[in-house]
Amino acid sequence: MRITRNTHTALNAAPHPAPHVAAVSPTPPEPVLELQDVAKRYPKGQGMVDALQGVTLRIERGEHVALVGPSGAGKSTLLYLMGLMDAPTAGRLKLLGRDTTGLSDAERSRLRGRTVGFVFQSFNLLPHLSAWRNVALPLRYAGVSRKERRARALEMLARVGLAERAEHMPSELSGGQEQRVAIARALVIRPQLLLADEPTGNLDSDTGARILELLEAVHARGATLVTVTHSAEVAARAQRTVQLRNGRVWSDTRAGAPEARGDGPSH
Numbered sequence: 202m203r204i205t206r207n208t209h210t211a212l213n214a215a216p217h218p219a220p221h222v223a224a225v226s227p228t229p230p231e232p233v234l235e236l237q238d239v240a241k242r243y244p245k246g247q248g249m250v251d252a253l254q255g256v257t258l259r260i261e262r263g264e265h266v267a268l269v270g271p272s273g274a275g276k277s278t279l280l281y282l283m284g285l286m287d288a289p290t291a292g293r294l295k296l297l298g299r300d301t302t303g304l305s306d307a308e309r310s311r312l313r314g315r316t317v318g319f320v321f322q323s324f325n326l327l328p329h330l331s332a333w334r335n336v337a338l339p340l341r342y343a344g345v346s347r348k349e350r351r352a353r354a355l356e357m358l359a360r361v362g363l364a365e366r367a368e369h370m371p372s373e374l375s376g377g378q379e380q381r382v383a384i385a386r387a388l389v390i391r392p393q394l395l396l397a398d399e400p401t402g403n404l405d406s407d408t409g410a411r412i413l414e415l416l417e418a419v420h421a422r423g424a425t426l427v428t429v430t431h432s433a434e435v436a437a438r439a440q441r442t443v444q445l446r447n448g449r450v451w452s453d454t455r456a457g458a459p460e461a462r463g464d465g466p467s468h
């Protein structure tokens with residue numbers, strides 16, 4: 202088969218085909234995210250906090266990037282911007298080739314809706330909805346039928362080991378179980394881009410390892426994955442590590458390649 206840009210896109214449009222379907226293709230890299238001099242400034246009390254300053258970054262289709270750095274470095278802020286949950290104060294951000302500058306909240310959420318899966322650091326489950334209804338929610342926004350929503354939500358819950366908890370409310374789940382529901386909700390739309398903020402932060406090592414395997418399987422089938430982590434072990438499984446410090450890219454390292462520095466430790 203001659204692999205064209207279109208076949209590549211088609212393969213990647215559904216990151217969860219049967220396991221025997223290979224999604225690897227030798228086409229030139231295509232950017233999923235392009236950030237140019239991105240800044241984010243929050244008002245705080247009388248003053249302002251510069252959570253991000255001058256972040257320039259390009260993430261190609263199919264990459265697995267670990268986003269690391271000390272607490273307060275701006276990792277969650279950057280992930281929010283990448284997932285169009287929020288807009289930069291300055292700079293440009295393109296998602297899948299589309300410039301998002303000046304888009305309204307509604308336009309941003311439409312663009313995000315079918316393409317981006319987001320695992321929040323604090324889960325953000327809706328407290329009045331059962332586990333499976335939380336997982337099914339993004340499918341409702343994507344216009345999937347009621348029957349298929351339930352089937353796909355239950356299947357996803359089974360994949361994160363929570364088949365027995367489908368009818369439980371978030372308040373009846375442990376922190377680690379809530380985290381797995383949040384992961385199921387991010388994966389259920391079969392996202393092209395998966396953004397995960399400390400996806401294994403609340404899990405014991407066995408459950409964490411299973412979740413990492415699940416994320417890696419999604420990545421292996423074509424999705425682009427950006428994982429925020431404090432764990433060196435999790436970061437070591439990514440092909441590229443971007444380190445933030447004080448809201449700037451401090452280092453950007455690809456496995457097996459010389460380190461490309463941002464502001465770098467020597468500055």
Ligand SMILES: Nc1ncnc2c1ncn2[C@@H]1O[C@H](COP(=O)(O)OP(=O)(O)OP(=O)(O)O)[C@@H](O)[C@H]1O
Nearest residue numbers: 243244245250252271272273274275276277278279
């Ligand atoms: N909504 C907000 N309003 C004001 N300041 C904020 C807001 N969100 C984040 N900040 C500030 O921006 C900076 C970066 O925060 P962020 O949550 O991105 O850090 P982080 O790298 O994810 O940290 P952690 O590892 O602790 O999760 C911090 O100084 C934080 O206090």
Ligand SMILES: [Mg+2]
Nearest residue numbers: 276277278322
């Ligand atoms: Mg954070």
